[in-house]
Structures are given as C-alpha cells and as structure tokens.
Amino acid sequence: MAYNLKEVVANKPARFTAGHRMCAGCGAPVVGRMVLRALKEDDHAVICNATGCMEVSTFIYPYTAWTDSFIHTAFENAGATLSGVEAAYRAMKRQNKLSGKDTKFIAFGGDGGTYDIGLQSLSGAMERGHDMVYVCYDNGAYMNTGIQRSSATPRFADTTTSPAGKVIPGKMQSRKDLAQVMAAHHLPYVAQTIAVNNFKDLYEKSEKAIYTEGPCFLNVLAPCPRGWGYATEDLMQINKLAVETCYWPLYEVINGKYIVNYKPAKKLPIEEFLKPQKRFKHMFKPGNEWMIEEFQKEVDNRWEELLKLEEATK
Amino acid sequence: MSIRERLSGNEAAAIAMKQINPDVVAAFPITPSTEIPQYFSTFVSNGAVDTEFVAVESEHSAMSACIGAEAAGGRAMTATSANGLSLMWEMIYIASSLRLPIVMSLVNRAVSGPLNIHNDHSDAMGVRDAGWVMLFSENNQEAYDNLLMAHRIAENSNVRLPLMVCQDGFITSHSIENIELEEDEFVKKFVGTYKPEHYLLNDKEPIAVGPLDLQAYLFEHKAQQAEAMKNAKKVILEVAEEFEKATGRKYSFFEEYRMEDAEYVIVCMNSTAGTAKYTADLLRNKGVKAGVLKIRVFRPFPAEEIAKSLTKAKAVAVLDKADGLNAVGGPLFTDVTSAMYVNDVKVPTVNYIYGIGGRDTKADDIEKVYNDLAEIAKSGKVENPYRYLGLRRDK
Numbered sequence: 001m002a003y004n005l006k007e008v009v010a011n012k013p014a015r016f017t018a019g020h021r022m023c024a025g026c027g028a029p030v031v032g033r034m035v036l037r038a039l040k041e042d043d044h045a046v047i048c049n050a051t052g053c054m055e056v057s058t059f060i061y062p063y064t065a066w067t068d069s070f071i072h073t074a075f076e077n078a079g080a081t082l083s084g085v086e087a088a089y090r091a092m093k094r095q096n097k098l099s100g101k102d103t104k105f106i107a108f109g110g111d112g113g114t115y116d117i118g119l120q121s122l123s124g125a126m127e128r129g130h131d132m133v134y135v136c137y138d139n140g141a142y143m144n145t146g147i148q149r150s151s152a153t154p155r156f157a158d159t160t161t162s163p164a165g166k167v168i169p170g171k172m173q174s175r176k177d178l179a180q181v182m183a184a185h186h187l188p189y190v191a192q193t194i195a196v197n198n199f200k201d202l203y204e205k206s207e208k209a210i211y212t213e214g215p216c217f218l219n220v221l222a223p224c225p226r227g228w229g230y231a232t233e234d235l236m237q238i239n240k241l242a243v244e245t246c247y248w249p250l251y252e253v254i255n256g257k258y259i260v261n262y263k264p265a266k267k268l269p270i271e272e273f274l275k276p277q278k279r280f281k282h283m284f285k286p287g288n289e290w291m292i293e294e295f296q297k298e299v300d301n302r303w304e305e306l307l308k309l310e311e312a313t314k
Numbered sequence: 315m316s317i318r319e320r321l322s323g324n325e326a327a328a329i330a331m332k333q334i335n336p337d338v339v340a341a342f343p344i345t346p347s348t349e350i351p352q353y354f355s356t357f358v359s360n361g362a363v364d365t366e367f368v369a370v371e372s373e374h375s376a377m378s379a380c381i382g383a384e385a386a387g388g389r390a391m392t393a394t395s396a397n398g399l400s401l402m403w404e405m406i407y408i409a410s411s412l413r414l415p416i417v418m419s420l421v422n423r424a425v426s427g428p429l430n431i432h433n434d435h436s437d438a439m440g441v442r443d444a445g446w447v448m449l450f451s452e453n454n455q456e457a458y459d460n461l462l463m464a465h466r467i468a469e470n471s472n473v474r475l476p477l478m479v480c481q482d483g484f485i486t487s488h489s490i491e492n493i494e495l496e497e498d499e500f501v502k503k504f505v506g507t508y509k510p511e512h513y514l515l516n517d518k519e520p521i522a523v524g525p526l527d528l529q530a531y532l533f534e535h536k537a538q539q540a541e542a543m544k545n546a547k548k549v550i551l552e553v554a555e556e557f558e559k560a561t562g563r564k565y566s567f568f569e570e571y572r573m574e575d576a577e578y579v580i581v582c583m584n585s586t587a588g589t590a591k592y593t594a595d596l597l598r599n600k601g602v603k604a605g606v607l608k609i610r611v612f613r614p615f616p617a618e619e620i621a622k623s624l625t626k627a628k629a630v631a632v633l634d635k636a637d638g639l640n641a642v643g644g645p646l647f648t649d650v651t652s653a654m655y656v657n658d659v660k661v662p663t664v665n666y667i668y669g670i671g672g673r674d675t676k677a678d679d680i681e682k683v684y685n686d687l688a689e690i691a692k693s694g695k696v697e698n699p700y701r702y703l704g705l706r707r708d709k
Contacts, residue, residue: 044515044517044520046386046514046515048382055526056526059522059524059525059526060525060526060528061525061526061527061528061530061531062525062531064522064525066520066522067520068520069514069515069516069520069521069522069523070514070520070521070522070523071382071385071514071522071523071524072523072524072525073378073381073382073405073408073412073524074378074404074405074408076374077374077375077378077405079375080370080374080375080376080378080379080382081378081379081381081382082382083340083368083370083375083378083379083382084338084340084368084378084379084380084381084382084383084384084385084386084390085382085383085385085386085514085515086382087337087338087340087366087368087379087382087383087388088337088338088366088382088383088384088386088387088388088390088515089386089515090366091337091338091364091365091366091388092337092386092387092388092515094364095337095364097337097387098387098515099517100517101517103515103517120371120372120375121371121372121374121375121378123371124370124371124372124375127371128368128369128370
C-alpha cells in the first residue's frame, strides 16, 4: 500500500507521546515518533535509549513519554543493552516462557552515543546479528552537554569545543561517515534518511528496518535549533536544504546493494544549507570564501562517491 | 545424592551455571576467569542448556547485556576478573540501582597497573560499595555452593540485588580438588524458576527502566537499595539453612575455625583461610590458642556478628589481599575495626597487607602473624597497625 501520511497518523496512535521536554524545533522527537509509527500496531516493542537529550527529556522519574517497554542504562551501550534484551527474548521464547505477541527491538542514540562513545557497543551488536534496529538521530554534536564537537560534527562548525576563534576557524576535521561504517558490517539493511516530504522516506525506511530480520541501522539527520542556530519554526526547511544540497543524501544499502533514493534535478549550492545556521556564520565573513569552497568540494566528493557505489553494486 | 568429582574452581563455577541454566550468559574472556565462558559455551554448543550465549566485545558490554537480559525478564549471568570488572564499573552500579538480580562469578585477580594476571582482591575491593551482595569462597566447593545459593538470595523480593561469587584466581580457579556436586534435578528445584514481577518482555504491561532520577527521588531510591542490602542478611541465613538441610554443608556469614577459646585470631577471606586453618592446627598442637575467622559474606557486612565473634580474643590480625592506598590500611581491616569500635569490642587489632599480585603466602607467613599476635597480646599495644606480610623490604 502506498504511503499516506494522513492514514498513518489517523490509524496509528503515537507510541511516543506528547508532554516530553525536548526543545521546540528539535528534530529528534519528530524522528522518534515517526520511527515508532512504522511498528505494526499489534507488535510489542522494547525501546532502548542511550543517554542524551532524548533520554533525559522523555523519561524523568516518575514520568515517561514512551508507551512501549523502555530501557536506558548508560551513554555508550545502547547496542549492548538491547543485545541482552533481544538475547533474553530468544532464550525465553524458545523455552515457551513468553506468551503471544511478536516483539521488536529498537535503539535510539544521538551521534555522541553512536558515532563516538557507543561505536564499539554498536559495532559488536551489529556483528553478532541481533534482530534489532539501531536508529542514530544525528544532530552533529554533543547537544545534551552543551554543543561540544563530535565525530559527526561537520567541518568548520562552531561548537563549544571547536569554537571559531581568531586562529582556528571552528572544527578542522571532516565528519565521519557512519552509514558507510555500518554498511561495512554487511548488514541486511542500512539507510540514511531524514524527516522530509511528509515523512515518507523516514517512515518507509523505518518500516523496512524494523521488519527486516537481523541487525539494521538507520542514520537520521535530526537538526538542533540550539546547536545549529536556526529559528525553531525552520526545522523542516533545514531538513529540506540538507537533502537538496546533497549534504545529507537519502540512500539505502540492502544486502550490500546501494540505492540512492533521491537525486535532486538541480543540486543547490551548499551555502543554502550553511547560511541559515549560526554555527557556520564565520564562513561567510570576507576572506573565508575558501571554507565554503572546501565544504562544497567535500559534499561533491561524497555525493560522487555514493553515486559510484550505486553504479558498482547495481 | 551428592556426586563426588575432581574439578578446578572454574569448572565448578561453569557446572553450577549449567545446572542453573540461565536464559542469558554474556561474557568476555579475561585471565583467570576465561575458562568459565569457555566451558559454558561448550554446554551451549552441545545443547546442554537453554541459554543464549552473547559473546560480547567487551566487559562493559557484558554487564550491559546482562542488565538488558535481566530487565527483559530473564536470568543473566557472567564471569570476569580484574580489569574486566574495572571496565564494567559504571554498569556494576547501574545493575544494582535497577535492582536486577544478576549473578557473576568474579575470579579475583590484581587490577592493573602495572599489569599482573595473578590473584589478589583489588578487583573485588574496587566495587565493594557498589550495591552487590558479595560472597567469598575458600575453595572450589564453596565457589560451587555459593553459586547454587546465589539466585535464591539475589532474587528474593526483599533483596533484589545483584550478587557476585568470588574465588581466588589460579589458586582456586585452576587448582583441581575434590568436590561434591549436587544432582541436576536437585539444583533445578533448589534454585527454582525466576518470576520477575515487572519485566520488559511482558507485552501486557510495558514498563520503563532507567529514568533520569533527580533531586526529588534519587535519595529515596538509594535508601531503598541500602535497605535491601540490610534485608539480604536474613535471606542469606535462611537460604544457607535450607541448603544445609539438603546437602549437609553448612554456611553462614563467616566460618569460625577453632574460635571457641581462641586467643589469637586471623580474619581473612578466600583461599588463604585454608592456609590459616592449617597453621592454626599446627600451633594448637604446640598449645597456642590460634583461631581463624573466615569471612564468607563481605557485603552485606556482618559487622555486629563479626565483632561479637572477636570479643574473647586477645589479639586480632586482619589480612587484606588488597592495599588501601589510603595511609590507614586495607578495606577489610577498616571494616572489621569499625565494626569492633561501634560494637564496643576492644581487642588490639593489626592489619597485614599480603599476597599482592599473586605473591605466595605460606604457612610460615601465617605463623609469623600468630607470633606477632602473641607479642601484641602480651604488651597490649599495637605498634604500627598497618603492616605488610611477605613484602621483601619487610624485616
């Protein structure tokens, strides 16, 4: 059945409820809610969350925004924690200790908890083949502790540990490409997505990831108004620009086969994405044109590389 | 009917785990506990257990996976040593705060650094206030028996705390000794099935585990943990009584060896107790009233009972297989002496740090301690209560 936002929203009650304390204009709750909407209504789910903005804003004792079973233990171990839950499920199911419903396992982690401190735990969980989906909501820095750079932070971004100063103009290193790292684990399903176009891409990829047996990974760009410096109401516009400039290509890797899901007819220049964000403001000062050029070059190279991968795995 | 066997401490632990048949075992290899997951994965591969074995990529993940599995509603077990436990440290606290009755075999080894693979108790002492019930074992038999009793203690509704069973690395873990095993059926019945009240995999009642717990509630939650640890004392004795009825093997908070009229008492844990008992026997033959107080239950710390047991002694030596690095003494010494002080027991007491990094502790060393105690008893004074035993610069 073709995707229809109205039908999805009307027919599937939100499993991630209102009342959480995430910021207005934050991309993460939008992602969380839509990923969970892709669950079949009858399925039970266990959600695991790495420490981060999402966790500390959604489960403050004694309140929770999660209607499914939920576990948070620490920052760097969502992969391992959920591995344990899934292993118990298999063992208990085999011994007829559990009744009825199918249970799905979904982990959420920010880029800090996924690209950096949680990478080992994630890699281990994926390699061991647990039947789970790990969703990284990538906002490109340690936002929960106050906007420190991570390995997901784009080059030149101004963060509190890579401040744009008089000598060093922001983060000097390029962003890690985590979706590629995960693809190198030879998983059945890896995808990069974002909340655009009525969530079609995000919803469909979530559904595929959840209902593909084995370890699956979703990398979802989730802008942060505080860290990126855009007006809260501009969230969806920022998402759109990330895709139209090819900063954040939408693609999936299905059993090693690359599929680029969207190729803009006219790729927008990267300035369009950079300009509305305060973290890149210094790049637009006279004399810093080279930074924009370098940034554009990197976006172009990565885009070309992706197209080649699609071609090579056809 | 018990079965007579000859097993190493690691084999004994692995067989206990097989008979317990937990839902999940998540472990990472580290000397000297590596054999436990090795033996156990053979049981898994041969279909001898129903367990999912999760061969994690680190000990941090081992404990994380155990937490996930136990919160899910399963029984989870692991084994580790030294740096493995150090890497778990963050999760050790989280396991107890989530009130998950995970059971661990801790095969004691010196914590780095520098790197050393041999036995001392610095690993266990590093987590002594992390909210785990901690049982120590003199030999393979006690390591086995403690594991059979572990779940009954940890899962009791008045306790609900994780539990670790300690045994000495190499000295116990790799020495083959006689042992009495219990029948599989007996163990299955004695341990019972795990029926958690609330668990993640219950699709009729979703739950949320591991909140952000701020000023309004954390204090009360920590106090509940402390209360559970107090409750564990009663449960440990009840389980031991039931175990004794079935097997004839008696356990309590500690073992009192020739303590009835002992004037000179050595307090210690794990395998050293064997050497101490042997030495006490030799001295008794010479008319010296030597005794041994071997602590089995280190957490909860049976302070009142220990103090009471030491009332009649003329001098006491507490042997610590981990230094305190605090300019005062080892952790067992500070616990025992504060127990004595609070319970108004005034006996001269001295501390010996010994066996660090696997340094051998022989009957001669123990005899030296008893000789020192006789002198202390005579003078009534303890010059320098913080001493070393078997350290080369020691004269």
